[in-house]
Amino acid sequence: xxxxxxxxxxxxxxxxxxxxxxxxxxxxxxxxxxxxxxxxxxxxxxxxxxxxxxxxxxxxxxxxxxxxxxxxxxxxxxxxxxxxxxxxxxxxxxxxxxxxxxxxxxxxxxxxxxxxxxxxxxxxxxxxxxxxxxxxxxxxxxxxxxxxxxxxxx
Amino acid sequence: xxxxxxxxxxxxxxxxxxxxxxxxxxxxxxxxxxxxxxxxxxxxxxxxxxxxxxxxxxxxxxxxxxxxxxxxxxxxxxxxxxxxxxxxxxxxxxxxxxxxxxxxxxxxxxxxxxxxxxxxxxxxxxxxxxxxxxxxxxxxxxxxxxxxxxxxxxxxxxxxxxxxxxxxxxxxxxxxxxxxxxxxxxxxxxxxxxxxxxxxxxxxxxxxxxxxxxxxxxxxxxxxxxxxxxxxxxxxxxxxxxxxxxxxxxxxxxxxxxxxxxxxxxxxxxxxxxxxxxxxxxxx
Ligand SMILES: Cc1cc2nc3c(=O)[nH]c(=O)nc-3n(C[C@H](O)[C@H](O)[C@H](O)COP(=O)(O)OP(=O)(O)OC[C@H]3O[C@@H](n4cnc5c(N)ncnc54)[C@H](O)[C@@H]3O)c2cc1C
Ligand code: FES
Ligand code: FES
Numbered sequence: 001x002x003x004x005x006x007x008x009x010x011x012x013x014x015x016x017x018x019x020x021x022x023x024x025x026x027x028x029x030x031x032x033x034x035x036x037x038x039x040x041x042x043x044x045x046x047x048x049x050x051x052x053x054x055x056x057x058x059x060x061x062x063x064x065x066x067x068x069x070x071x072x073x074x075x076x077x078x079x080x081x082x083x084x085x086x087x088x089x090x091x092x093x094x095x096x097x098x099x100x101x102x103x104x105x106x107x108x109x110x111x112x113x114x115x116x117x118x119x120x121x122x123x124x125x126x127x128x129x130x131x132x133x134x135x136x137x138x139x140x141x142x143x144x145x146x147x148x149x150x151x152x153x154x
Numbered sequence: 155x156x157x158x159x160x161x162x163x164x165x166x167x168x169x170x171x172x173x174x175x176x177x178x179x180x181x182x183x184x185x186x187x188x189x190x191x192x193x194x195x196x197x198x199x200x201x202x203x204x205x206x207x208x209x210x211x212x213x214x215x216x217x218x219x220x221x222x223x224x225x226x227x228x229x230x231x232x233x234x235x236x237x238x239x240x241x242x243x244x245x246x247x248x249x250x251x252x253x254x255x256x257x258x259x260x261x262x263x264x265x266x267x268x269x270x271x272x273x274x275x276x277x278x279x280x281x282x283x284x285x286x287x288x289x290x291x292x293x294x295x296x297x298x299x300x301x302x303x304x305x306x307x308x309x310x311x312x313x314x315x316x317x318x319x320x321x322x323x324x325x326x327x328x329x330x331x332x333x334x335x336x337x338x339x340x341x342x343x344x345x346x347x348x349x350x351x352x353x354x355x356x357x358x359x360x361x362x363x364x365x366x367x368x369x370x371x372x373x374x375x376x377x378x379x380x381x382x383x384x385x386x387x388x389x390x391x392x393x394x395x396x397x398x399x400x401x402x403x404x405x406x407x408x409x410x411x412x413x414x415x416x417x418x419x420x421x422x423x424x425x426x427x428x429x430x431x432x433x434x435x436x437x438x
Binding site: 001017018019021040041042043045048054055056057059060061062064065067108111112126127129130131 | 155156157158159160161162164182185186189190192193202204206230253254255256257259260341342343
């Protein structure tokens with residue numbers, strides 16, 4: 001089936017099998033390897049991308065379901081050689097160690113701040129429930145989201 | 155983790171979708187239960203009809219004292235709808251307990267109840283709310299009570315060719331209080347046991363009690379013995395505890411690696427108590 005999608009502001013059109021998962025489409029067909037495959041079972045959130053303004057797990061969606069939609073991956077956040085405020089905050093606050101979970105964490109963090117520019121710690125943790133990190137123990141990630149909220153609110 | 159091949163159609167109208175479903179195609183809504191099953195090859199539908207994009211199934215409106223939700227409303231929409239938060243907060247509170255943000259962004263109320271996972275959250279609230287469920291086929295439409303919709307594990311009153319098209323819940327009366335309390339399985343977030351309670355007080359007495367239970371048995375159910383025990387009492391702590399203890403009585407409880415039947419029954423009484431106390435505190 002032929003699909004048309006906009007990814008990080010660029011238009012793409014491809015013939016895909018209906019069973020092709022969105023994560024495989026992004027990584028293998030489009031060549032965007034920022035979204036990671038952690039569990040492939042909808043649990044870890046490493047594959048999180050934004051689709052029509054909503055954070056989704058791209059391992060639990062078919063590429064054909066995204067036909068006509070606009071997608072943002074981690075690659076689409078930095079602009080003009082400048083990191084996005086959330087990326088900057090993850091860097092400053094040590095919100096990552098190995099970095100495997102980070103593309104998904106940042107996309108989930110973006111969803112939190114897009115919907116609520118001033119979240120409480122509890123709201124941040126509620127918003128990150130779908131993302132697993134094996135390294136940081138989460139505290140620095142929560143700090144990073146708080147710092148990003150401050151930076152963008154200021 | 156690659157599913158078997160299938161055909162995919164994204165029809166523009168509900169009628170087109172129903173015509174394909176009548177011929178045996180399987181509805182795909184948010185995909186949050188169906189796609190994991192297809193990846194594990196526990197499900198291998200030959201033809202998927204995407205009903206997740208149909209605007210006709212995506213609405214929340216009030217009509218004659220009741221709230222009507224299209225089956226395609228996502229858990230996130232149910233969680234955040236100002237209309238529901240104001241007039242049926244139990245349903246919004248329940249939706250907020252489901253999975254995580256990404257799952258709530260995609261998963262739909264219609265898909266959840268059609269799937270009828272015995273540990274799903276909505277069924278507890280829908281039982282306590284005495285919700286009605288509208289089922290539509292290409293040539294048919296009927297309405298069934300939630301108590302008659304959930305039949306068993308993954309089994310509902312849906313006939314081949316039918317879909318859930320709408321869920322109807324009452325506008326909560328002023329002064330009523332409700333709460334959903336759940337023991338979540340830590341990895342998946344599903345309810346090991348979840349209890350939804352609704353109470354209304356009048357003249358210092360509990361005039362109405364409704365208790366819906368999920369996770370405990372193969373199907374969600376209303377704990378009518380506990381409801382009866384509580385109605386017309388003053389709702390003292392002892393009376394609430396006594397009623398909560400009845401919730402699991404005579405129930406053939408599920409048992410799995412997360413919780414034995416005996417432990418589930420214990421949890422049901424504990425969480426029923428919590429839900430009832432929280433509901434009572436919210437009554438005016
Ligand atoms: C990581 C994760 C965690 C989760 N945690 C929870 C949780 O804590 N609590 C909870 O309750 N659920 C949980 N879920 C399940 C989630 O709520 C699903 O969204 C829901 O069970 C299915 O809804 P869907 O719209 O995604 O349906 P789909 O997956 O698209 O479909 C599910 C089934 O219902 C059928 N179907 C879909 N829509 C209709 C309709 N309108 N009429 C008739 N049949 C239909 C499909 O053919 C399929 O058989 C979780 C899921 C995941 C992936
Ligand atoms: S890879 Fe998608 S949730 Fe883990
Ligand atoms: S930084 Fe290593 S998994 Fe999160």
